[in-house]
Amino acid sequence: xxxxxxxxxxxxxxxxxxxxxxxxxxxxxxxxxxxxxxxxxxxxxxxxxxxxxxxxxxxxxxxxxxxxxxxxxxxxxxxxxxxxxxxxxxxxxxxxxxxxxxxxxxxxxxxxxxxxxxxxxxxxxxxxxxxxxxxxxxxxxxxxxxxxxxxxxxxxxxxxxxxxxxxxxxxxxxxxxxxxxxxxxxxxxxxxxxxxxxxxxxxxxxxxxxxxxxxxxxxxxxxxxxxxxxxxxxxxxxxxxxxxxxxxxxxxxxxxxxxxxxxxxxxxxxxxxxxxxxxxxxxxxxxxxxxxxxxxxxxxxxxxxxxxxxxxxx
Amino acid sequence: xxxxxxxxxxxxxxxxxxxxxxxxxxxxxxxxxxxxxxxxxxxxxxxxxxxxxxxxxxxxxxxxxxxxxxxxxxxxxxxxxxxxxxxxxxxxxxxxxxxxxxxxxxxxxxxxxxxxxxxxxxxxxxxxxxxxxxxxxxxxxxxxxxxxxxxxxxxxxxxxxxxxxxxxxxxxxxxxxxxxxxxxxxxxxxxxxxxxxxxxxxxxxxxxxxxxxxxxxxxxxxxxxxxxxxxxxxxxxxxxxxxxxxxxxxxxxxxxxxxxxxxxxxxxxxxxxxxxxxxxxxxxxxxxxxxxxxxxxxxxxxxxxxxxxxxxxxxxxxxxxxxxxxxxxxxxxxxxxxxxxxxxxxxxxxxxxxxxxxxxxxxxxxxxxxxxxxxxxxxxxxxxxxxxxxxxxxxxxxxxxxxxxxxxxxxxxxxxxxxxxxxxx
Numbered sequence: 023x024x025x026x027x028x029x030x031x032x033x034x035x036x037x038x039x040x041x042x043x044x045x046x047x048x049x050x051x052x053x054x055x056x057x058x059x060x061x062x063x064x065x066x067x068x069x070x071x072x073x074x075x076x077x078x079x080x081x082x083x084x085x086x087x088x089x090x091x092x093x094x095x096x097x098x099x100x101x102x103x104x105x106x107x108x109x110x111x112x113x114x115x116x117x118x119x120x121x122x123x124x125x126x127x128x129x130x131x132x133x134x135x136x137x138x139x140x141x142x143x144x145x146x147x148x149x150x151x152x153x154x155x156x157x158x159x160x161x162x163x164x165x166x167x168x169x170x171x172x173x174x175x176x177x178x179x180x181x182x183x184x185x186x187x188x189x190x191x192x193x194x195x196x197x198x199x200x201x202x203x204x205x206x207x208x209x210x211x212x213x214x215x216x217x218x219x220x221x222x223x224x225x226x227x228x229x230x231x232x233x234x235x236x237x238x239x240x241x242x243x244x245x246x247x248x249x250x251x252x253x254x255x256x257x258x259x260x261x262x263x264x265x266x267x268x269x270x271x272x273x274x275x276x277x278x279x280x281x282x283x284x285x286x287x288x289x290x291x292x293x294x295x296x297x298x299x300x301x302x303x304x305x306x307x308x309x310x311x312x313x314x315x316x317x318x319x320x321x322x323x324x325x326x327x328x329x330x331x332x333x334x335x336x
Numbered sequence: 337x338x339x340x341x342x343x344x345x346x347x348x349x350x351x352x353x354x355x356x357x358x359x360x361x362x363x364x365x366x367x368x369x370x371x372x373x374x375x376x377x378x379x380x381x382x383x384x385x386x387x388x389x390x391x392x393x394x395x396x397x398x399x400x401x402x403x404x405x406x407x408x409x410x411x412x413x414x415x416x417x418x419x420x421x422x423x424x425x426x427x428x429x430x431x432x433x434x435x436x437x438x439x440x441x442x443x444x445x446x447x448x449x450x451x452x453x454x455x456x457x458x459x460x461x462x463x464x465x466x467x468x469x470x471x472x473x474x475x476x477x478x479x480x481x482x483x484x485x486x487x488x489x490x491x492x493x494x495x496x497x498x499x500x501x502x503x504x505x506x507x508x509x510x511x512x513x514x515x516x517x518x519x520x521x522x523x524x525x526x527x528x529x530x531x532x533x534x535x536x537x538x539x540x541x542x543x544x545x546x547x548x549x550x551x552x553x554x555x556x557x558x559x560x561x562x563x564x565x566x567x568x569x570x571x572x573x574x575x576x577x578x579x580x581x582x583x584x585x586x587x588x589x590x591x592x593x594x595x596x597x598x599x600x601x602x603x604x605x606x607x608x609x610x611x612x613x614x615x616x617x618x619x620x621x622x623x624x625x626x627x628x629x630x631x632x633x634x635x636x637x638x639x640x641x642x643x644x645x646x647x648x649x650x651x652x653x654x655x656x657x658x659x660x661x662x663x664x665x666x667x668x669x670x671x672x673x674x675x676x677x678x679x680x681x682x683x684x685x686x687x688x689x690x691x692x693x694x695x696x697x698x699x700x701x702x703x704x705x706x707x708x709x710x711x712x713x714x715x716x717x718x719x720x721x722x723x724x725x726x727x728x729x730x731x732x733x734x735x736x737x738x739x740x741x742x743x744x745x746x747x748x749x750x751x752x753x754x755x756x757x758x759x760x761x
Contacts, residue, residue, distance in 0.1 A: 035535070112652055134653035135537035136607030155655070157537030192537060219540060220531035 029330040030142045030149040031322050033158035034199040042200055046168050048321035049314070055092055056316055065324055066095035069126040073099040075152070076132040081288055081312065082152050082162070086129050089319035095126075113137060121146055127327060130154075135192075146334075148326040156190050162287050163196035165318040167204065169311050170241055173283055178205035183235040185211045185267060186245025186295055189218040189256075193245060193287045198224050211235030213266070215256045232267050236277035243285045244269055247295045264294045271299040283307050338362050339751070340375050344383035344715060348390060349688035350704035359388060361711040364754035369707055383715050386748055389687045390705050391423025391454075391712035393694040395513070396488070396567055396591060396639035397664065399425075399456065402443060403432025408644040408732045410444065411451035413664070416642070416731035418758035420664040421714035421747040424455040424695070424702055425642075428488040429466065436461035436472040441480040453757040455712075457483040457698075459513065462501045468492050471501060478510055483698055486513035488567060489614075491549050493519055499556050506562040511698060513565045514553050516574075517615070521545035526655055528601040528616040536604065538654060541616050543571035550574050554581045554588060565697055566590040568641050570615040572625035579634040589697050591639040594670040595661050595737070597626045603737055609650045609657035610737040613643070630689060631680045637693040640667050644733030662731050666738050672718055672745030683718065711754040720746040 026044055034042065055063055071090045075083050083099065090097045113132075120128065127148040130138050135155030142149040153159040171177055182201050188194045188210050201208050202225050209227040210217070211234070222228055229235050236242065247263055257263050274282060284296075284305040292298050300306060339361040346357045346369065358373040359366060399413035408416075410427070417425050427444065429435030435444060441458050448456035460482035461472045466489065474485055485505060492498045492514070505512045522545035527533050529540020550566055554577060557564040569575065569590050581588040595613060600620050603611045611617060629635040643660025650657050671690065675681040681689065695703025702712060724738045750758040 112648070114651055132653070134655040137653050139607050140609075140654075155537050156539075195535075195537060218534040219529050219542075221534050223531045224535070 026325040027329050029326055029333055030138075031160055031326055032138055032142060032149065032151050034160045034163055034196045034203070035158065037203070039203045042164070042167070042203055045164055045318065045321050045325065046171060048325060049164070049168050049317040052320040052324070053314070053317035055320070056313070061092050062094055063092065064094045066090070066093040066327055069095040069327060070124070071095045071097050071127045071129065071323065072120055072125050073097060073129045074131070075100070076102045077153070079131055079152070081315075082131065085312070085315040086152060086319050089316050089323055092316070093320055093323055095323070114141065117141055117145060126330065127323065148330045150322060150326060153192055155192065156195070157192050158196045159192040160196050161315070161319050161322055162193050163200045164322070165311055165315040166197055166243060166285055166287070167200050168314045168318050169285065169307055170283065172314070173307060174240060177201065180206045180240040181209065181238050182206045182241045182243065183209040183211055183239045184243045184245065185232065185235055185269065187216045187247050187251055188212050188221065188245075189216050190248070190251065191245050197243060198226055209235050209239070211267070213257050216251070232269070232273065233277050236269075236273060239278050239282055241283045241285065242269065242278065243287075244296050245287065246289060246291060260294055268293070268295055268297055269300050270297040271303055274300060274305060285311055288312070337754070338375060338378035339381060339754070339756070340373060340378035341381045341383050341388060341715065344386055344388035346388045346705060347683050347687050348705040349684055349692040351706065352684065353705070354684055359705070359713075361751065361754050364711055366705065366707055366709050366711050369705065381715070381749065385719070386715050386717050387683060388705070388713060388715050390691040390703050391714050391750065391752060392421045392668070392690040393424040393698070393700070393703050394422050394640050394642070394664065394667075395426045395484070395637065395694045395698055397425045397427050397642040398430065398644065398660070399427040400644060401431065401447060402440070406732075407646055409451070410447045410456055412730065412732045413642070413644070414448070414452035414454050414456060416662070416664040416729065418453045418750045418752065419730045419747060420666070421668050421716060421750050422454060422664060423712035423714070423750065423752045424457065424700065425664075426457045426459050426483050426698065428459050428486060429461040430489045434461050434465050435459070435482070436464050436466070438473065438476045438480040441477050441482055445481050454752045457481075459484045459486050459488070461485065462487045462492060462512065463497065466490050468494055468497065471497070471504060474504060474510065475508055478508055482510070483700075484511040484513050484565070486515060486567065488513065488515045491515055491517035491519055495552060495556065498553065499560060502556055502560050502562040502564065506560070511563060511565055513567050515567050516546050516549035516553055518545045518549045521548065525616070526612060527604050528618045530601060530619050532601045532604055536607070538604070541614070543573060543618065543622065546571050546615055547573040547577065550577050554578075554586065557588060558584070558586055563587040568593050568596065568615055568639065569635065570596045570618050570622060570626065572622045575625045575629040575634055579629070582634065589636045590634075591637045591694070592626045592630060592635045593639060593641045594663055594667045597623060597630065598670045598674045599623070599737065607654045608737055609652065609654055610661065610735050612654060612657050612659055613661045614659035627675065627680050630675060636689070636697060638667065638671060638689045639694065640664050644731055645735045647734060650735050660735060662733055662736050665729055665731060666724055666736060666743075668716060668747055669722070669724070669743035669745045670738070673743045676718070677744055711751055713751040714747060715749040716745060716747045718745050720744070722746055
């Protein structure tokens, strides 16, 4: 119990409730570091962490990089345009080369679901999933849960509604796994064309009616809608989406609980999935999510590094 | 040269034979089938406790030559076939260049004559370059020696072109093999659409992509009164459609692959790219329907869709890996383990699915055992247990999700045209 033994963090599906609780608890103790005037602890001094982002990202990459730096690790950031992938090298070759340079952890974001699952087994360094395709984005869900727990004092028994493009959302999947494990009631809400097949088997309530998703919700998590989905024919127009699924203050106050929390993993389309009066309103904890992201990622880096060092010693 | 096979359990679907017999092979023909044959000059093969069947006929393989010899060649593919008990295979035209004209057909036939251990019969493309735009020179290819036509790998999306292909082919009495896939519905998909694809965040290929195309093609065949063979059916609803078409008296036949009756889409959990195949591994209910379809005769035959790919091509992201599973060397043991052992098929029915029916569909005088017929035979041990292992493969490629699987049934010996072409260690 309360022991972390995994060298990688690939997703929340495979974690137990205890493991998730342990990360959240550990994050709690790291949160204070970022409030100091000298925002650094020596925990990962001498460790090298590579940030490998095959998809554009500002928030997640910055957050991971700051988390690593505040733990005193050395970081190296690689983006696709500067990597050998452009020269036709396979992902596996690239990773074998990075491994040969004796790094301790690799934080990876990639547009293909499952890439790190096949890589992690054969790799010495810790692999941390910073988002793989439409599969998982575990640290985002962890920071969402950390924020909920911080604000509500618990997760068990809360009604959490996730609104938006569920089909293409790794944030939704990781949140569903994590929240279900910690005992929340999860409702997902989207037009039918953005609900993946047989999602009900993940143990969620499903609605296509925003008012139903808002009713009785303690937390609503609003997902970004991408313009390319409209172009792919999944819904008629951004305008219609905004009318049907855009969360406004008016709708919130009409249907949701008085103390509802509004979250968004960013970046936001103001006026589409979230109205400005909600994004910047009193229910919003969106910027606190960002702050908590660093603490959660510090916790993850610390735990996997410890486990990996222990493994190597044995 | 004479071969005398002693004490084999001889099974033949055509004559409904299942008896302990000796078989004498002289030159390239079966000279005699009887009890206690004695012949001093013949080389004796002891087949006690083993089954003798007509050599298997696989109407759906990819031998990759010309163009992709790093994946497989006609020679290595024929070695894999021999090791799997096959004595006739039909190779699909998605080579480079495509088998869509007389010249390429002649190349494949001449290469097969030079290097293949077994009968290799090329399938020509329905449309030039497999592009689905214009018909290939079908009559010309037929004169050069093709056995059927197919755009395997691509659905013929233009319904009018499919109609014309069926009409033109019926005039020539050549079989059309449909790869039934609506590309609009399958676009971008990499695995079966369902709970597993939802969980894994991989884009799904709905059964709908196959089912709607089969429904269309059946109706075109009905309207034009033509024959149609449907390749690799994988969905429950496809079995229903074919069953009804047969009941209506249409000349529709179809095949299923060993991977579609042996694995569900749960095999994709873990993202092993060797599970990536088109049509994709389906849900449990689909697998059960395929088995039921084989049992009740809706599905006429087992074809492997042997689709070799180099290890480096499969060792990439799931999204980017090519579709395909090799199947020649695992087909018999999977069929015995998944179909014969659980009582879905008798050995006699297995013989029908793997030898007699495919030959009949193709109009070949093969796939049966009789005195005077060509000596294409397989001897196998139906009880021998083994674990599928990479080390034993003759195929140039290794892309199979079955490594490590415990199976029953193993080929002992394969005879093609009266010659022993494969013998297990």
